[in-house]
Structures are given as C-alpha cells and as structure tokens.
Amino acid sequence: MSSLRRTEIASLLKEATINEDVLIKGWVRAFRANRFIALNDGSSFGNVQVVVDFENFDEDLLKEISFHSCIEVLGTVVESQGAGQKYEVVAKEIKVLGASNPDEYSLQPKKQTLEFLREKAHFRMRTNTFSAVFRIRHAIAYALHKFYHDRGYYYMHTPIITGSDAEGAGEMFHVTTFSPDNAPRTEDGEVDYKKDFFGKQTNLTVSGQLQAEIAALALGKVYTFGPTFRAENSNTTRHLAEFWMIEPEVAFNDINDNMDLAEDFSKYLINFILDNYPEDLAFLEKRILDMEKQMPKEQRRPMPLIETLRFVVDNEFERITYTDAINLLRNSKPYKKGKFEYDVEWGVDLQSEHERWLVEKKFKKPVIVVDYPKDIKAFYMRQNDDEKTVAAMDVLFPGIGEVIGGSQREERHDLLVKRMQEMDVPEEELSWYLDLRKFGGCPHAGFGMGFERMVLFITGMSNIRDVIPFPRTPGNAEF
RNA sequence: GCCUCUUUAGCUCAGCUGGUUAGAGCGCCGGACUGUUAAUCCGUAGGUCCUUGGUUCGAGCCCAAGAAGAGGCGCCA
Numbered sequence: 001m002s003s004l005r006r007t008e009i010a011s012l013l014k015e016a017t018i019n020e021d022v023l024i025k026g027w028v029r030a031f032r033a034n035r036f037i038a039l040n041d042g043s044s045f046g047n048v049q050v051v052v053d054f055e056n057f058d059e060d061l062l063k064e065i066s067f068h069s070c071i072e073v074l075g076t077v078v079e080s081q082g083a084g085q086k087y088e089v090v091a092k093e094i095k096v097l098g099a100s101n102p103d104e105y106s107l108q109p110k111k112q113t114l115e116f117l118r119e120k121a122h123f124r125m126r127t128n129t130f131s132a133v134f135r136i137r138h139a140i141a142y143a144l145h146k147f148y149h150d151r152g153y154y155y156m157h158t159p160i161i162t163g164s165d166a167e168g169a170g171e172m173f174h175v176t177t178f179s180p181d182n183a184p185r186t187e188d189g190e191v192d193y194k195k196d197f198f199g200k201q202t203n204l205t206v207s208g209q210l211q212a213e214i215a216a217l218a219l220g221k222v223y224t225f226g227p228t229f230r231a232e233n234s235n236t237t238r239h240l241a242e243f244w245m246i247e248p249e250v251a252f253n254d255i256n257d258n259m260d261l262a263e264d265f266s267k268y269l270i271n272f273i274l275d276n277y278p279e280d281l282a283f284l285e286k287r288i289l290d291m292e293k294q295m296p297k298e299q300r301r302p303m304p305l306i307e308t309l310r311f312v313v314d315n316e317f318e319r320i321t322y323t324d325a326i327n328l329l330r331n332s333k334p335y336k337k338g339k340f341e342y343d344v345e346w347g348v349d350l351q352s353e354h355e356r357w358l359v360e361k362k363f364k365k366p367v368i369v370v371d372y373p374k375d376i377k378a379f380y381m382r383q384n385d386d387e388k389t390v391a392a393m394d395v396l397f398p399g400i401g402e403v404i405g406g407s408q409r410e411e412r413h414d415l416l417v418k419r420m421q422e423m424d425v426p427e428e429e430l431s432w433y434l435d436l437r438k439f440g441g442c443p444h445a446g447f448g449m450g451f452e453r454m455v456l457f458i459t460g461m462s463n464i465r466d467v468i469p470f471p472r473t474p475g476n477a478e479f
Numbered sequence: 480g481c482c483u484c485u486u487u488a489g490c491u492c493a494g495c496u497g498g499u500u501a502g503a504g505c506g507c508c509g510g511a512c513u514g515u516u517a518a519u520c521c522g523u524a525g526g527u528c529c530u531u532g533g534u535u536c537g538a539g540c541c542c543a544a545g546a547a548g549a550g551g552c553g554c555c556a
Binding site: 067 | 518553
C-alpha cells in the first residue's frame, strides 16, 4: 500500500503533524454514519478517528469495515472538525486485513455483560473495559519490578514444581508423568513415586516463600513474582486456582519494617497507575458509576474509583493488633445488636464480615492487623514474647479483604523446631529450612501480595476472573 | 465443600392466577439521512422458553432430577 512505516495510534494521539501522511493499522471499534471509523491498535485507550469520504470508496470495501474487523489506513492528518478529538486522519486508501462477518461475530457494538465476555476470552480484550484492565495489569507488573529494582532488591525465580508439601498454604496440584490408570505400585499397593519423573512426589508451588528465604539470607533483599497454584475448591470473586504472587523477603527486617514495606509498595503501585494511566482509570471509573446508577445507594462504592485510589495513597494505613481488633469488634454496634453471623472471640480468626467492618465501616481505609494468635497461623511465623501471638500481619483492603499476608519469620532454631513438632510439620523434609537457622541465621521478614487482588483494587473490577487473561477456577480451564 | 439466586431471540430482559399466534430494548440485515462521538429515523428477519421426566383437558409458568452461570460463606493471596 505504501512504503510508509506504521504509526502507532498512541504516538499519533500524542503528537501529530498536520498534513502529514500516516499509515495506521488497527481494529474497528465503531463505524459511524458510513463516514467515521474509530480505530484502535491497543497502544492506548484512545481511538483515532478515520474520516472516509464514502463517495470515493468502493461499496464492497466499506461493507467489510465492520465491528472489530482489522484494517490498514493510509491517510492525511488534519485538524478535526468534530468536537471529540483534536486530530483525525482523512483516508486515502483503506485495506481490509481481516474481515469480521458481523452476522457470525459474537461480540456486538453495545454494552455486554462481563459474564458473557468471560465466555469469549479470545475476544474480550478488544473491548474498552478489558483492554484498559490488561494495560493496567501490565503496568502494575512493570511497576513492581521497578519498585524493587530501584531499592536494590533481586528478583529471584523460585521453582514452580516443588518437592515439598510442607508449606501448608493449601491443597496442591500433583505433578506426575504417571497415567492415572496404570501408575506403578509398591508392594503395599501405593503409587510408587520413586519411579516417577523426579523420583518423588511433586506438586505445583503454593508459595515461593521458603525458597525466597534461602535467597534473602544470602542476597539480603529479594522478591519473587510468579504463578502460584492452589487446588482449593474456592468459588468466590477473589480466588483463582492459578494466580500470581509477589513475595519480598528481607534479611534484618522485623515485623514493623515489613509493614512499612507493604504499605510503601502498595502505595507505589497505585501511584504508578494514577500517574501513567489516567485515561484507562477514567474509563473504568465511569463504567462503575454508570453501572451503579441502577443499584441501591447502600450497594454503591462510597467514593469513585480514582478518589478511592488517591485516598489510599494519601493516608496512612491503619495499624492495629489482632487483640485490639477483637476488642473493637466486641464493642461495635453490629456486634452488640447481634448483626454478625459469626461470634467474635480471641483466638478465632477474623471472618470476612469482621474484616469488612474494620476496613469499610470503622477505618474506611486499608488496615494492617498484626500479632495474631499463634494457633491460627503458620509454623514459620515468629513467636512474640507474650508466647500467645506471632508476628504475623494481614493487609486488608476495602472491598477485597486480604491483599497481603506476611510475617517476621522464626529465626530461632529451637523455637522453630518446637513449633514444627507441635504442628506436625515433618522436620526431615525441611532440614534445609532448619539449616538456615543453624548456619548464619538472622531475623528476617516478608509477605505475599496477591497480584490479581491488587489489580482488582486498582481497576475497580469486582470479579478476579476479569483481571487475569485466562482464569483458572474450579471446573474452568478454557483457553 | 455449604447456602441462595438465575437460565425465554445474537445480547440484556419482561412474560399476570396454568389458557389460543411468546414480547420489548439493543445488536444484525435492508432502506433513508450524512460531521458522527452509545449517531438518528423507518422496516425485515430472528425462538429446542437449559435438558429429561412428571402433573394437567392444556405447561415458558407447577413438581422432580440433572446441567450451566452468578452471588454469598468457608479456605486464602
């Protein structure tokens, strides 16, 4: 068509030279009045408007310019006569790269529900909503690397296939080359994993934490970022069987440093998106506001999306001990009026309704709860001097709940061994983990942030399946 | 895993107390119009009422079982 190099729409929208010829390619978002094509190539939220003098184009060609068809346009940049945009491109030549028969195409140029689009995961990224979500998802991933790199952390790749099942973070997916029908058996009739690929039973990782601790005790400050798998039968808007987790682990940090890091990190990610993706955020915010118009007032968000994000970065997270949280809850109105479904009692984990009350009603901002009873937390968390609690923390966000869970790790060998025995954690399997306490151990701390939960919070979406391109949930592994 | 709700046109939904030919908006298609921004106006087509079984003179509607989807809870990130 032309020897011109393709101009990306993002750069065209940023700075265009009047009367210059450009070559653009993209997918048709709308074709109005047989004259105006809204073209998008994914490089930005904004579309470029292509103006077609339909009198000068072949009718059959114009017919092929349909919703989400892919076209190439050679045209001239001019100042727009219309109100919606500064520049537009007057088409000289149009070539259809990929037609899309509107009779058969399952997406339509109208509002469609997220549930419907979820079933069309191969097309849903072409919508405004999902392209905005996935641009932001990318940007959060970039920002997290930048945050840690700029602060001298090392990105550590922990294994996806693990040989230990002692991490205690949930049900695991087994990894095997055996066929379920005729796996080798031992004399007792058990599956003989000694004959399996790795010579032992292996699983998909549920956390990179234990390995990250190895790295932290050598490189000082490290983080992991990778896929994590939980075979829990969780059917909620905030659980996935395959999700991504960020796990910093820092030598010499105590629980307070850990809380500082969690807060700084969360705010950095939110700020990065506020600074760099205002258009996408504005669109997502408007989408929610439109949707909420049909909802009763009490179900609406207390603040629009961008205001919520600003509020979170501008205010300190509330820090409160588990014990104080219990006291607050027991003195709360819903508790006294018997509105809570579950009882509030020291030693029992906070239920969703209790966390929601703390975050959404009492403090109205992210809350960090620390010093949980040791019996409801993992074996590796550091015992506090009261001998009843451990230096564990959860960071709770409005609307989502737990986004971060972390702790100072137990670095005292004898105490760790005692705890493992109490909780029936096999010492032999974790001898390497105990070695870290025997040979040059030190206080250290870290946490895990659910990546998709952060994406949920920043985009304001309500179902976690809509912030990962190809969600894996119980009964669903399409695409 | 538990509880609740939903399933009717391509999509989103309405459908009265069980009663004749199941409707609307949007989308698609055809036409009109042509500086539009969710364009507008007119018109056409489009249905396994989720599936199976039952009750009934008669079932989209009632009953039973199953399937799929959504939400809440639990587990957690």
